[in-house]
Amino acid sequence: MKITAQSGRAGKVHIYADGEYAITTDERFWLESGIQSPSELSDEEWELLVERIGYRKALNKGADLLSRRAHSAAELKRKLLRTCDEQSAQKAVEKLTELGYLDDRAFAEELASHLFNTKNYSRANVRARLLEKGVSRSVADDVLEAFEVDPVESILRIINKSYAARLGAQGGEEKVTAALQRRGFSYRDIREALARFYNE
16 A cells, blocks of 8 residues: 655645545654655554554544543543544543543542532532533542532522522512522522521
8 A cells, every 4th residue: 555645734744545535644743653655554554554643633632622621531532532533532531541631530529619619509410510521420429428518508699699689579489499499409408598598
């Protein structure tokens, strides 16, 4: 198989196999590969090259995504699979975990803290959000056990910020109660919070 390479924009190298476009990589990888253009590669050598290019692409993409914000391993893999093959995505996730850039427990702790303390999420909704982000049930439950959050206080903060004016309107209390239940708070905690709100 005859392999040729052609420089592209932004440091890209387009690789052709027997005259037909096959795959794109970056200049650094191409130089490090030591392959000359043109070159003759066996089918096995070509498959290995494609595999290495796919892994490099997944690793670079994963590092770029993690530079923007933390991810769970499962969430990162889902995103990598949009543009990378299964094997490359899995290898990249394993490597980034090995290097310490992926840590599901640390990610879950950071996200839970933000949702509890900044967003005033209920415990049920924080758990649902962690699972949605790809955190395992066991890790999510372990992390949530470490948080001592008073749901009544959270509800009071939400009421004062978003619902106080509605409580004076006709049917307002029922609507506010329903809205808070949709946020994952229990009816008992909502009633207690409303009683404290009225007393204060």
